[in-house]
Structures are given as C-alpha cells and as structure tokens.
Amino acid sequence: MRDVFLPRSLEKLWTYLDESPGALVFAGGTDLLVKTFNGFPEGEALVCLDRIDELKEICQQGESIWIGACATHSGMVASRLVRNTLPALWKAVGEIGSPPVRNMGTIGGNICTASPAGDTLPPLYAMKAEVEILCREGARRLPIAQFIHGPGATGLQKAEIVSAVRIPKPQGLNLQHFEKVGLRSALACSVASLAALARLSPDRVVEEVSLAWGSVAPTVFTCPQAEETLVGRPLCAASLREAAEIVRHRVRPISDVRADAEYRRTVAGNLLLRLGTLS
C-alpha cells in the first residue's frame, strides 16, 4: 500500500512534499503506469499534479507562449494558440499514442520522462524552449537542452516540479515542420523524427534554420554543422543532400526492437531531404 495525494493547489502540494520527502510526483500517469509494471520503489507516496489548475494553463505573455506542465496533449491539440503559433509542436502532440494517451499524458510528463523518443522534445529543442522549475522557495528556468541530461535523467532536484514550458514566439518563420517515422501510423514510438523551423526568402533561400531530431541519439540531436550548410543557400535537393550526409555521420543511434542503428541513420538524413518537397 502507498499513499496517493491529490492536491488542488501549489500550497497543498508543498505541504505534502514536506510531509513525504520521498514522494514521487506524476501527472497523467501514462509513463508511470509502464514503470509500475517493471516494479518501482516500494513505500514511496505518490503525488498527482493533475488537479492543480494553474499548472494547466496555455497562454501568451508578451513574446512568449507559456504551456503549463499539466497541459495534456489533447488540450494542446485543441488550443488555437498552439495550432496557430507553434504548428510543429501541435503536429507532434497530435500524433502521440492514441486518444486515451493524449487525454491523460502531459507535456511536463513527456519532458520529465526525458526519452529520446519523446515527441514533444524535437519541437521544443528547435524552438529553444525553456523549462520552468518550481519549488516552495521559488522558480528557476533552464533551456531544455540543459534540463535533459540523458535518457530518463533531468536537472530536477528533490521537492522540485516542472511547472511550465516557455517558448519564444516564433517570429517570421515560414516553415514549421514535424515528421515522425514509426512502425505504424498510431500508437507508435518514433524510430526517428525531425522538427524543422526555418525562415525562407521569397526565392526560398534559407535565412535562418533550426533542426532537432528524436530517437537518433541518447538525447534530442541538434546539428549546427548541417544548419550552417543550409543557411544562405536555396532550400533545394543539392544543399539538403549535403546537410543530410553531415547528419548521417554525426547521429548516434542505437539498435533496438523498433529499428537498427543503420536504418535510423538513413531515416535521419531522409527526413531532412523531405523539407525540399514542402511548399
């Protein structure tokens, strides 16, 4: 038997965490449920964040979009703000799991699980998102690439939670793209994925580009060398082929039940080639 606490306010949350310092926080429980099958630590209390309304808000403040950690994937799919301003993230969350998983699973849970296959992560890396971390004493923020240390490892300390993600509102971008390759079209973890944001001139010269791949390295993979190869040149087959070759050399994929490393390496480059076909 373990205690499960369901606070409805941050004040209550801090009280529970003070009383049970070894407690494990969770939100939708979709990743936690899988961990329970593998037997997670006995005796630890559980604290559910999903009844705390202020952790669910999605809003714009100045030039930033804030998404509360307990915003569900379905909530983000339904958000006009996310759809209109963050289309790459909107596409990514719309493809997570299945409707029940999207109804329960949250962006905070996806970030804290820190899986290289987490579908919100490539768009968040490409958009240079920051993770807001909260404890009773106050808040701090970390760029997502610094918050995630490796598979399942983050910069969260004891008695801290992720409260929100801050995303700089994309300015002047005319390409915001996400594509995931899985073994089937639903309920599939990615074999490889790519989020790409770019500003193209009227004659399709790349003025600015930000790229991030999922499932091809221990954490989300970014490749400044490939971005440099594209900038200042038209987004055409020749420049994309050159950049894709750089990416294939630099990714560090693993072989697992879903795909072998060589396949992932090939797909990582091919996802980039696809940008040439987008209008």
Ligand SMILES: Cc1cc2nc3c(=O)[nH]c(=O)nc-3n(C[C@H](O)[C@H](O)[C@H](O)COP(=O)(O)OP(=O)(O)OC[C@H]3O[C@@H](n4cnc5c(N)ncnc54)[C@H](O)[C@@H]3O)c2cc1C
């Ligand atoms: C059938 C199935 C299909 C899936 N398909 C996909 C998929 O296609 N793509 C994908 O990316 N993922 C997928 N997932 C994984 C999962 O649904 C997502 O990662 C989801 O976003 C997790 O959110 P959650 O709120 O359920 O996390 P939880 O299970 O509640 O928590 C996950 C972890 O994060 C911690 N945590 C959660 N919220 C916070 C917080 N605010 N602060 C601090 N720590 C926190 C918990 O302690 C736990 O360690 C799938 C899962 C299942 C079961």
